[in-house]
Amino acid sequence: MSELWRRCLERLEGELTSEDVHTWLMPLQAREDGHGLFLYAPNPYSLDTVREQYLDKIRTIVEHISGRAMPVRLEVGSSGGRPAPGRPASAPSSAPAHAAPRAPEPAHEPPHVHNLDPHYTFETFVEGKSNQLGKAAAMQVAMNPGRAYNPLLLYGGTGLGKTHLMHAAGNLLMQNNPGAKVLYLRSEQFVSGMVKALQQKNMDDFKRRFRSVDALLIDDIQFFAGKDTTQEEFFHTFNALFEAKQQIILTCDRYPKELDKLEPRLKSRLGWGLSVAIEPPDFETRAAILLSKAAEKDMEVSEDVAMLLAKRIRSNVRDLEGALNTLAARANFYRKPITTDFAEETLRDLLNTHAQAVTVPNIQKTVADYYQVRLSDLLSKRRVRSLARPRQVAMALSKELTEHSLPEIGEAFGGRDHTTVLHACRTIRGFCEKDVRMRQDWEQLIRILTG
Numbered sequence: 001m002s003e004l005w006r007r008c009l010e011r012l013e014g015e016l017t018s019e020d021v022h023t024w025l026m027p028l029q030a031r032e033d034g035h036g037l038f039l040y041a042p043n044p045y046s047l048d049t050v051r052e053q054y055l056d057k058i059r060t061i062v063e064h065i066s067g068r069a070m071p072v073r074l075e076v077g078s079s080g081g082r083p084a085p086g087r088p089a090s091a092p093s094s095a096p097a098h099a100a101p102r103a104p105e106p107a108h109e110p111p112h113v114h115n116l117d118p119h120y121t122f123e124t125f126v127e128g129k130s131n132q133l134g135k136a137a138a139m140q141v142a143m144n145p146g147r148a149y150n151p152l153l154l155y156g157g158t159g160l161g162k163t164h165l166m167h168a169a170g171n172l173l174m175q176n177n178p179g180a181k182v183l184y185l186r187s188e189q190f191v192s193g194m195v196k197a198l199q200q201k202n203m204d205d206f207k208r209r210f211r212s213v214d215a216l217l218i219d220d221i222q223f224f225a226g227k228d229t230t231q232e233e234f235f236h237t238f239n240a241l242f243e244a245k246q247q248i249i250l251t252c253d254r255y256p257k258e259l260d261k262l263e264p265r266l267k268s269r270l271g272w273g274l275s276v277a278i279e280p281p282d283f284e285t286r287a288a289i290l291l292s293k294a295a296e297k298d299m300e301v302s303e304d305v306a307m308l309l310a311k312r313i314r315s316n317v318r319d320l321e322g323a324l325n326t327l328a329a330r331a332n333f334y335r336k337p338i339t340t341d342f343a344e345e346t347l348r349d350l351l352n353t354h355a356q357a358v359t360v361p362n363i364q365k366t367v368a369d370y371y372q373v374r375l376s377d378l379l380s381k382r383r384v385r386s387l388a389r390p391r392q393v394a395m396a397l398s399k400e401l402t403e404h405s406l407p408e409i410g411e412a413f414g415g416r417d418h419t420t421v422l423h424a425c426r427t428i429r430g431f432c433e434k435d436v437r438m439r440q441d442w443e444q445l446i447r448i449l450t451g
């Protein structure tokens with residue numbers, strides 16, 4: 001990050017609310033050269049907001065920090081030299097920051113200049129049991145926008161690939177229809193944009209911006225919960241898009257019907273299309289994702305290393321990727337090949353944290369709480385059904401999430417035989433395959449234990 005921009009952000013953090021800074025200013029990328037400071041906004045919508053709300057302040061702070069008139073340019077694109085389509089990076093204005101009147105920033109393109117991440121495609125998305133339905137649905141939507149499933153809602157825990165799939169759908173849609181207007185936003189940006197529009201009394205403009213797109217992608221709609229005016233506005237936007245057969249894709253961190261403080265009529269609308277759960281990937285998929293990410297980064301990672309990480313890091317894909325990045329950085333620094341020993345050594349603390357989080361006593365307590373039974377009953381010999389099933393779940397989770405052997409697990413459950421544990425694992429796996437409720441319980445417990 002540009003040092004000047006880093007210092008400017010520090011100052012802005014002291015002057016603005018943290019929501020404003022996180023929503024609008026942190027996503028800007030910065031580049032500094034002898035001519036001035038270039039700020040790149042992820043999309044035209046964000047560019048407009050930054051220009052209208054913050055640019056003057058930024059200019060003043062930059063001038064103050066650098067001790068001289070320093071041109072600040074704002075445009076859509078990225079500091080990596082990849083200007084967004086339709087917005088070639090231009091030379092900075094030579095006008096000093098304080099020059100008045102300042103030449104207006106060029107009008108932005110309509111929102112077909114999106115901020116989709118070009119790396120998040122279906123090709124780079126590894127399919128497994130946990131996400132294949134989500135992937136198929138996202139592809140369908142990209143091939144038949146507004147017609148296949150509307151809205152498409154992808155829900156599930158953090159770091160499991162919802163955003164990736166959403167971008168992949170947007171990218172494919174754009175590839176098939178290069179003129180399509182696809183707008184991607186995090187829900188905080190929708191909320192904050194609406195608040196600003198209300199303050200400035202330009203709601204018509206706000207409405208027009210959202211309703212003129214071919215596809216509207218909103219990430220993490222759980223942030224709408226409890227925000228009544230936002231929900232109201234989103235409800236109308238939704239209806240307008242839906243009626244005009246424009247595609248809506250949403251993500252949420254849980255099944256929206258379970259979201260408290262979300263209006264019933266909005267919940268009902270969300271249920272009109274298709275809601276698909278994205279589950280945590282299983283071991284094989286985790287290993288395959290690691291190998292694919294390593295290949296993307298040109299890293300030489302053996303299957304053994306991928307399996308080691310996949311076995312030990314079960315929480316989510318983002319954590320897996322973080323571990324891989326750490327390995328890459330260290331291997332590069334020490335100029336060493338990435339062997340399993342090197343990985344164990346380098347990631348010792350991280351792997352221990354993941355291992356510590358999931359212990360058999362921890363699983364027993366979590367399962368007892370989840371099913372609202374007493375821990376002592378769970379570990380007892382009593383065979384009533386209300387205890388037997390949670391006990392089997394706890395045993396199966398212990399096998400899945402820890403390194404303990406079947407006899408060790410049996411021992412931890414009041415001295416049971418290892419065949420009892422094996423039977424529990426098979427029974428629960430069978431249930432998960434045919435019983436939705438059981439599968440939800442299982443996934444939820446894994447999320448609680450590894451999240």
Ligand SMILES: Nc1ncnc2c1ncn2[C@@H]1O[C@H](COP(=O)(O)OP(=O)(O)OP(=O)(O)O)[C@@H](O)[C@H]1O
Pocket residue numbers: 120124125126127131156157158159160161162163164165220251253289317318321
């Ligand atoms: N199946 C997959 N194949 C390849 N990469 C994946 C897969 N699943 C997740 N990822 C990667 O994991 C990282 C986190 O994924 P993403 O940001 O899409 O998660 P998310 O579900 O939207 O999380 P959050 O709810 O926290 O926003 C991304 O870098 C993404 O590319």
